[in-house]
Amino acid sequence: MIYEIAGLKVEMNPKFDRLKRQSEAYKSLGEPVIRINPDFDGGLYALPDNCTAEDREYIYSSAAFCREIIPYGKFFLHASAVVLDGEAYLFSAPSGMGKSTHTALWLRQFKGSYILNDDKPVIFPENEGVTVWGTPFAGKTDLQVNLGVPLRAVCFLKQGNENSITRIDSERAIALTLNNTYRPKNSEEMNLLLDMIEKVVERADIFEMSCRNESAAAEMSYNAMKGNGF
Amino acid sequence: MHLIEGHILRRVHGNAVLVPPPEKDIGFNGMIAVNHTGEFVCKMLSEETDTESLAAALAKEYEIEEDRAKADIEVFLSELRSLNMLEE
Numbered sequence: 001m002i003y004e005i006a007g008l009k010v011e012m013n014p015k016f017d018r019l020k021r022q023s024e025a026y027k028s029l030g031e032p033v034i035r036i037n038p039d040f041d042g043g044l045y046a047l048p049d050n051c052t053a054e055d056r057e058y059i060y061s062s063a064a065f066c067r068e069i070i071p072y073g074k075f076f077l078h079a080s081a082v083v084l085d086g087e088a089y090l091f092s093a094p095s096g097m098g099k100s101t102h103t104a105l106w107l108r109q110f111k112g113s114y115i116l117n118d119d120k121p122v123i124f125p126e127n128e129g130v131t132v133w134g135t136p137f138a139g140k141t142d143l144q145v146n147l148g149v150p151l152r153a154v155c156f157l158k159q160g161n162e163n164s165i166t167r168i169d170s171e172r173a174i175a176l177t178l179n180n181t182y183r184p185k186n187s188e189e190m191n192l193l194l195d196m197i198e199k200v201v202e203r204a205d206i207f208e209m210s211c212r213n214e215s216a217a218a219e220m221s222y223n224a225m226k227g228n229g230f
Numbered sequence: 231m232h233l234i235e236g237h238i239l240r241r242v243h244g245n246a247v248l249v250p251p252p253e254k255d256i257g258f259n260g261m262i263a264v265n266h267t268g269e270f271v272c273k274m275l276s277e278e279t280d281t282e283s284l285a286a287a288l289a290k291e292y293e294i295e296e297d298r299a300k301a302d303i304e305v306f307l308s309e310l311r312s313l314n315m316l317e318e
Contacts, residue, residue, distance in 0.1 A: 170242075170243045170244070170245055171245045171263045174242050174243065174245060174247065174261070174263075175260065175261055175263065178260070178261055179260065183252065183259055184252055185252050185253060186252050186253055187236065187238060187251070187252055187253070189252070190238060190249060190252040191238065191240070194238075194240065194242050194247075194249070197242060198242045198243045201242075201243050202243055
């Protein structure tokens, strides 16, 4: 079965319902450039306890996809991507830090906003600008849309009980991006990834924030990332 | 001594960064952002060298006392060592 994910033709033959269902909107035709091996152990995440064969297929396929896209000038960011007024806002952090919780606040707060991808959006620095793509790999919530949307800003979440957001310098932005993506296992691809990260920090504003689970936090992040002053 | 084989030392958006070898698992998979001095030392450490040569070169380049250069270098080297980034 051929899918088109983040603008790339991908061959994948899911046996189980989860991957089949999440990939449904990406069905395509044509010659694949990437072939997903569902047995690939990418070491991207440790498998959870009591992992079913269905979940393993999904996790390994997503890890394989994230590894294989690097040579095509694309990389994934562990993030929840929310779209408002045609622009993508990415909230990135390791699992359990409240990415999806925060973007769920946006959905309640801002009419017309939607989740592009809730776990692994793909970032594509083009000749100009940066495009964010939805993928079938959306984590637990399965919130995802098969679309490419221009990137507005990226925000990394950190621990804290206060609502606080600051723009960060490129050095910190590079380190945090590297910590929240798949690290290539050879120098050539690592350099490609660093080239891509360079373009993202050049072209997008990057922030770091701590926040509470309340609507004021969504207002704060929106105003800062939109550039309305805060 | 020298930096571990396969390391990446480059600029990303003007920042000098040192990345562990992608091919190896050395128990450290972050990156080290280095300043001008650090970058200078790392470039020298891309080839076999020793503390004395590094201190002499650093003292000359930045017009500082060799003793001070040596002290700075030892701190930097012990940081690299703790991250398994040095081969000795």
